[in-house]
Amino acid sequence: MSGLSQTELEKQLIEYRHDFHEYPELANHEFKTTAKIKAILQAWGIKILPTKLKTGVFAEIGLEAKPLIALRADIDALPINEESGVPFSSKTPNIMHACGHDTHIAALLGAAYLLKQEEADLPGRIRLIFQLSEEDQEGALQVIDDGQLTDVQAILGFHNAPQHEVGTIGIKAGITSGAIDKFKVTLQGVGTHASAPQNGKDPIVALGAEITALQTIVSRNLDPFATGVLSITHVNAGNTWNVLPEQAFFEGTVRTANKEVRQQIKQRFFETVEYTAKAQQVSAEIDWYDGDPSVDNDAKLTALVQEETEKFAPTYVQQPKLGSDDFACYQALIPGVYVNIGNGGSASAHNPHFTADDKLIIVGAQFFEKNARRWLAELAD
Ligand SMILES: [Zn+2]
Ligand SMILES: [Zn+2]
Known part of the structure; x- marks a missing residue:
């Protein structure tokens, strides 16, 4: 050479x-x-x-x-x-x-x-x-x-x-960089006529409760000096005006800077989604994807x-x-x-x-x- x-x-x-x-x-x-x-x-x-x-x-x-x-x-x-x-x-x-x-x-x-x-x-x-x-x-x-x-x-x-x-x-x-995790959640309710919600389990109201509850993880559970963000980026439910649907869906991402906070958010995410679903009488299926650290x-x-x-x-x-x-x-x-x-x-x-x-x-x-x-x-x- x-x-x-x-x-x-x-x-x-x-x-x-x-x-x-x-x-x-x-x-x-x-x-x-x-x-x-x-x-x-x-x-x-x-x-x-x-x-x-x-x-x-x-x-x-x-x-x-x-x-x-x-x-x-x-x-x-x-x-x-x-x-x-x-x-x-x-x-x-x-x-x-x-x-x-x-x-x-x-x-x-x-x-x-x-x-x-x-x-x-x-x-x-x-x-x-x-x-x-x-x-x-x-x-x-x-x-x-x-x-x-x-x-x-x-x-x-x-x-x-x-x-x-x-x-x-x-x-x-x-x-020097964030860990990237991703989640998808399907809420399973019971469909019914929009005029008779008592005959079903409304996944849309449950979806609203989930979105609100999940925003408390970063704001109420994390040390204010810790770094983390949880974003819900896509929601979907129903397809017409007079039917309460069977299912609602949402997905999004969690970004964190250290292992402990990453684990803390994941744990609180599962607890929040499951207990909120229970309170709303629907069931929740969570797909969690651990991304790069x-x-x-x-x-x-x-x-x-x-x-x-x-x-x-x-x-x-x-x-x-x-x-x-x-x-x-x-x-x-x-x-x-x-x-x-x-x-x-x-x-x-x-x-x-x-x-x-x-x-x-x-x-x-x-x-x-x-x-x-x-x-x-x-x-x-
Ligand atoms: Zn690139
Ligand atoms: Zn690059």
Whole structure:
């Protein structure tokens, strides 16, 4: 492998990024993206690991068996029609890298190149995870099921951040994103004539009581300093003016910042729905979906990242948000750190005008490379 200068490598990574951007693919359909990543890594002599997954690439660098750490980039795009106006805009209508995962791919490729050149000196192994399907919150779980996290001691990832100066790195220990849970509830009553409610059990009045009662969980049960929100976003019942229906339905979501509050809201949700239904003489069927947990950065590893990153890039304190990233699924199993890297763009992620400055790519590559070396050195001691 011929040694590229940093300028040459950056130029190459930007070309790769523009190509990924022009040909975006949706979650679980990242076939061409997968083939391209594999081809680039193979051309650099990097070992590709076997996988049962149809998309995503797993590779490894390093000759010493232990320690083993992982670097993760997500690779999928979104069903959005690009309106950014950049010269390398999506060539596929209605699909766009509007979350900047194309920059994550390019940065991890850059790190792979740099680390491969240092392979003989690395005191351990680095697993590269080019993760499929982040946007539909399935990819990390598929990667874990596929065994790609086996023996990995720590994991590092980043997301590009609009509204932050390009190349500045946002770091924070502890929780930086929300856990996302979802619920659906069906209330079963007894239908009757609207003029004779005494002959039925009205699920619509019960629905109203449920909505009111559920709003007391955050306002009356949570510590006012705790973070949580419960939103009912869709209700449905009945279909005409003179019939009290058999059923009423509602669904919505709960977002929380820590495990205890998450558990507390879930418990109170079940109690409230069931007892309110009982009081209204209807029955309730609850479907609860535990979504991704919070991104929760390991304190010790975050301190190392802070120290190492400050040596080459300006840093800032990352503000927690209730949005999510399925990187959190890895952190539920092993310690990890997930940071933000400013992308210099103004439109938010998932917006058709979203842009990310190419300059963040080489910073992302260095961020991965330098911190991977540091973690290996610390863990090897
Ligand atoms: Zn996204
Ligand atoms: Zn994203």
